[in-house]
Amino acid sequence: MLETSEDTLDPSDWKAFRLQGHRMLDDMIDYLEHLRDQPVWQPMPEDLRHSFRQTLDDEPSDLETAHELFMKDVLPYALGNVHPGFMGWVHGGGTPVGMLAEMLAGGLNANLGGRDQAPIEIERQVVQWVRELFHFPESAAGLFVTGTSMANLLGVLIARTARLGVDVRQQGLAFGKQQLTAYTSADAHISIVQAMDIAGFGSDALRMIAVDEQRQMDIAALERAVAEDKKAGRTPFFIAATVGSVGVGAIDNLHAIAELCRREHIWFHVDGAYGALAMLAPDLAPRLQGIERADSIAFDFHKWGQVPYDAGFILVRDGELHQNTFASSAAYLKRATCGMAAGSPWPCDFGPDLSRGFRALKTWFTIKVYGAEKLGQVISNTCALAQHMKRRIEAEPRLELLAPVALNIVCFRYRSAEANRVNADLVVALQESGIAAPSTTMLNGQLAIRAAIVNHRTTVSDIDALIDAALALGDRACS
Numbered sequence: 429m430l431e432t433s434e435d436t437l438d439p440s441d442w443k444a445f446r447l448q449g450h451r452m453l454d455d456m457i458d459y460l461e462h463l464r465d466q467p468v469w470q471p472m473p474e475d476l477r478h479s480f481r482q483t484l485d486d487e488p489s490d491l492e493t494a495h496e497l498f499m500k501d502v503l504p505y506a507l508g509n510v511h512p513g514f515m516g517w518v519h520g521g522g523t524p525v526g527m528l529a530e531m532l533a534g535g536l537n538a539n540l541g542g543r544d545q546a547p548i549e550i551e552r553q554v555v556q557w558v559r560e561l562f563h564f565p566e567s568a569a570g571l572f573v574t575g576t577s578m579a580n581l582l583g584v585l586i587a588r589t590a591r592l593g594v595d596v597r598q599q600g601l602a603f604g605k606q607q608l609t610a611y612t613s614a615d616a617h618i619s620i621v622q623a624m625d626i627a628g629f630g631s632d633a634l635r636m637i638a639v640d641e642q643r644q645m646d647i648a649a650l651e652r653a654v655a656e657d658k659k660a661g662r663t664p665f666f667i668a669a670t671v672g673s674v675g676v677g678a679i680d681n682l683h684a685i686a687e688l689c690r691r692e693h694i695w696f697h698v699d700g701a702y703g704a705l706a707m708l709a710p711d712l713a714p715r716l717q718g719i720e721r722a723d724s725i726a727f728d729f730h731k732w733g734q735v736p737y738d739a740g741f742i743l744v745r746d747g748e749l750h751q752n753t754f755a756s757s758a759a760y761l762k763r764a765t766c767g768m769a770a771g772s773p774w775p776c777d778f779g780p781d782l783s784r785g786f787r788a789l790k791t792w793f794t795i796k797v798y799g800a801e802k803l804g805q806v807i808s809n810t811c812a813l814a815q816h817m818k819r820r821i822e823a824e825p826r827l828e829l830l831a832p833v834a835l836n837i838v839c840f841r842y843r844s845a846e847a848n849r850v851n852a853d854l855v856v857a858l859q860e861s862g863i864a865a866p867s868t869t870m871l872n873g874q875l876a877i878r879a880a881i882v883n884h885r886t887t888v889s890d891i892d893a894l895i896d897a898a899l900a901l902g903d904r905a906c907s
């Protein structure tokens with residue numbers, strides 16, 4: 429147990445605490461400095477798993493012991509997304525600077541729901557940077573949320589207010605006479621489906637539009653679906669375009685979707701979870717043209733932006749509508765023109781969370797210390813690495829590319845008569861090898877090895893290591 433001062437939770441011996449704190453900091457800096465010496469991932473031993481089933485009345489331990497347990501039993505069995513060989517799903521790598529910012533935020537323990545405090549000015553500074561990045565007007569509002577899943581839900585809710593008016597907040601959807609319908613591509617992230625479900629429209633009200641051979645939403649099919657719903661008396665209200673699809677990294681045709689939305693008075697939402705930050709890279713930003721026409725953009729700083737988890741964001745063109753969708757009155761939320769209750773509107777007026785952590789600080793540090801240009805270069809570099817991987821696959825007769833490489837995601841497989849089984853096993857073997865960690869996806873019934881290159885630490889040698897290991901393991905499985 430930590431020796432504490434009187435009845436508080438502060439240490440009685442600050443000097444000893446300081447030394448221990450420095451050891452903890454050193455351990456994490458060592459960890460990040462020497463990541464490459466470790467496997468990407470290793471399975472957690474079963475007995476270790478069971479050591480985390482203690483009861484609440486067990487003896488507390490001192491801080492040194494808890495730290496040792498963390499180093500020995502937790503740290504080696506994390507998912508490994510900080511590691512340069514990690515290419516599974518779409519996970520960010522984090523940075524040493526982000527780690528330190530998290531410590532500062534933890535010490536400050538700011539609650540960013542509202543009131544007059546500098547931390548909220550940091551969040552407002554990031555909102556301003558985001559507006560600038562996406563060429564949105566000063567009147568646009570933005571908010572940190574957990575992730576894009578939450579940001580997509582907020583987008584649906586704000587679009588609902590736009591269509592039905594603020595009265596929907598009291599009356600609910602059941603009072604509405606209109607049957608509202610939404611649209612996204614068949615390759616869209618499942619969180620769009622969940623958002624329609626949670627918002628009360630039901631996932632059946634979401635049309636999953638077919639994709640073309642580039643795996644972009646088929647615009648003709650989208651227009652047909654909108655026309656059919658209108659003909660049947662339904663009200664199309666929301667289209668979610670994807671910038672960087674989770675399967676292959678496809679970018680929907682934003683101008684065409686923006687045009688349709690303008691013509692039909694439909695809310696234009698962009699799910700740019702990882703892809704939207706390609707705006708930071710001068711060579712990629714032109715591919716996102718049309719994003720500046722969106723009504724709302726959902727994205728994550730914790731993926732391509734390399735900010736430690738979690739740091740999702742929503743940007744909304746009509747800031748007033750955004751506020752009207754969530755703002756509430758309550759005595760404890762009373763505003764003032766001076767004193768601590770000044771500074772309205774507050775972040776809590778723009779989303780469902782009242783108590784909110786200081787996600788803005790690690791984001792501010794990341795942008796402040798590395799600079800937007802360098803962050804853009806990192807993003808660009810992951811796409812160049814994807815092209816390198818693509819070339820290696822195309823040069824190798826035993827491998828087959830399964831999807832176009834639009835950004836930083838490469839889908840391929842080892843050729844085999846029993847390809848789905850062999851490649852599923854191959855991915856598990858790769859993960860267990862500790863050399864590289866891709867994941868899988870299904871493309872037209874074919875199981876693909878999917879490498880999403882997101883981490884700023886990944887280099888050409890990590891790509892080559894993955895391909896070489898895939899070939900060796902594939903040869904072994906098929907010999």
Ligand SMILES: *Cc1c(COP(=O)(O)O)cnc(C)c1O
Nearest residue numbers: 518575576577617674701702728
């Ligand atoms: C990751 C992702 C999401 C979900 O974002 P979270 O931050 O995990 O909630 C949504 N859409 C796409 C395209 C994604 O890649």
